[in-house]
Amino acid sequence: MAGVNRVAVLGATGCVGRQVCAAFTRNGDHVLAVAREYADHVAAYDFRSIDLGAEPPERIAGTFADERVDVVVNATGGWGTTEHEMRYAHVQLVERLVEAMALVPSRPRLVHVGTIHEYGPVIDGTLIDENTEPAPETLYARTKLAGSEAVLRAARADQVNGVVLRSVNMCGPHPPGPSFLGFLRSRLREAATDRSTVELTIAPAKRDYVDVRDVAEAVALAARAPVAGQVINIGSAEATEMRDLVTRFVTAAGFPPDRVRFLDNPVLSKGGDWTRADIRLAGKLLNWHPRISLPDSLRATWESEST
Numbered sequence: 001m002a003g004v005n006r007v008a009v010l011g012a013t014g015c016v017g018r019q020v021c022a023a024f025t026r027n028g029d030h031v032l033a034v035a036r037e038y039a040d041h042v043a044a045y046d047f048r049s050i051d052l053g054a055e056p057p058e059r060i061a062g063t064f065a066d067e068r069v070d071v072v073v074n075a076t077g078g079w080g081t082t083e084h085e086m087r088y089a090h091v092q093l094v095e096r097l098v099e100a101m102a103l104v105p106s107r108p109r110l111v112h113v114g115t116i117h118e119y120g121p122v123i124d125g126t127l128i129d130e131n132t133e134p135a136p137e138t139l140y141a142r143t144k145l146a147g148s149e150a151v152l153r154a155a156r157a158d159q160v161n162g163v164v165l166r167s168v169n170m171c172g173p174h175p176p177g178p179s180f181l182g183f184l185r186s187r188l189r190e191a192a193t194d195r196s197t198v199e200l201t202i203a204p205a206k207r208d209y210v211d212v213r214d215v216a217e218a219v220a221l222a223a224r225a226p227v228a229g230q231v232i233n234i235g236s237a238e239a240t241e242m243r244d245l246v247t248r249f250v251t252a253a254g255f256p257p258d259r260v261r262f263l264d265n266p267v268l269s270k271g272g273d274w275t276r277a278d279i280r281l282a283g284k285l286l287n288w289h290p291r292i293s294l295p296d297s298l299r300a301t302w303e304s305e306s307t
Contacts, residue, residue, distance in 0.1 A: 005223065008032045008069045008108075010052060010097070011076035013039040015176050016113060019216035020075050021045055027220055032067055052076065053093035060100035064108060071109045071223045072101065074151075077144075079178040086143040094147035102159045110151065110162035111222045113215070116208065116235065116275050118145040118166060124206070129278035130166075130231045148231070155229035163222050167215050168208035168235035168277050171297045173304035181301050184246065188255050188302075198255075201265040202246060205273040206239040211292035211300075221286040235277030236290050245298075252298040 007024045011017040012033035018041055021031045025044075033042040036051050048063060064072065074097060078089030094112070101110055119128055120135040136142045148164045155162040175182035184200070191198045218234045243262065250257055282288045 005029045005070040006032065006068050007071040007073065007223065008034055008048075008064060008067065009073045009075060010034045011074070012042050012045070012047075013037065014075060014077065015170070015172075015174050015179075015212055016077070016215060017073075017075040018042070018174060019172070019212050020073050020219050023213075023216040023220040024071075024223075029071075032069065052097055053088050055096070057096050057100035057103060060096065061103035064100070064104050065106070068106075069104075069108050070106075071111065072097075073219055073223070074110065074112045075219070077113075079176060083139060083143075086139050087146075090140075090143035090147045091150070094150050098150050098154045098160060098162075101162070102154065107161050109223055110155075110160050111219050112148060112151045112162060112164045113219065114148040114164050114166045114231075115141070115144050116166050116168045116233065116277055117141040118148055122274060124274045125276075126274065127237075127276055127278045128233065130233055130281055152229060152231070161228050163225070163227055163229070164231045165215075165218055165222060165234050166231055166277075167218075168210050168233075168275055170212040170215060171209050171294070171301050172212035172214075172292070173300045174212075175301050175304075181249065181298075184249060185253075185302060188250070188253050191259065192253075192255060195259075197259045197261055199261050199263055200246065201263045202242045203273060204242075206241050206276075207245075208235040208237070208239055208275045208277050209245065209294060209297070210234060210236045210290055211297040214290045214292055217291075218282060218286060218288045221288050225286050227285050230285070232282050232285060233277040233279055234282055234288070235275075235279050236294070237277060237279050238294075239274060239276040240294065248295060249298045249302065252295065253302045 013035040031045045033045040033047045119132045151162045154160045
């Protein structure tokens, strides 16, 4: 898929979507930003307001055809707490998108952003590769897996030209407010103002974190890669202890470490206690490797505004 592409980025106003828009723009592609509501940071792109979970597939397909879209990126997602919210954001929306894509005569490329948590909990020390059998236990992970599987089924049946990227937890600019780093950033800023102590309950976990800008570059590469019906893991291939992640973030923020106190309370997690992605397939198929270090990424997380 050489030359300039017309790329529809779904979820363009979110943390991942805005970086995906920027990555394609750097490549010289034309970006169509798609989201339910407009945001100022997509002003540089053509914008379409579409509720993908509610629109008929025929209307979505018509939009893609009218805009002569070559690539569709699904960077949507939700931080809901109920099964209805999760299924709407991660399953119903994706199923409608897949149905719509199959109706577009030009067969645009589909890159779907999934999550490493679709694999479910694994034994500590495991290097999670694409052959790991998914067995998610949380509502978030189960619904994300259902959406990814909808894309994979359609791609393997040659109904769409699609690929799934399973990303580890992300850090970097404009973190979602409900995310762990988004919450921590807000809490540290409040405490910096009122000079209070920050009390945190941290999971006894080690997790792989990658910068959202590196994920966006992987998406841009996947849009042109000659591979379909494939899962590709995206991560740093390193597992960072969550307390260490917090300590590094506090350092990046310039916040006094003696005003952070860790509490020993239970934690409700959306994923497993161990994640470390095997990213060799991404290197082989996409020629992709993470480039932004964790300290630099955490500094950008602190300095930017939330999505």
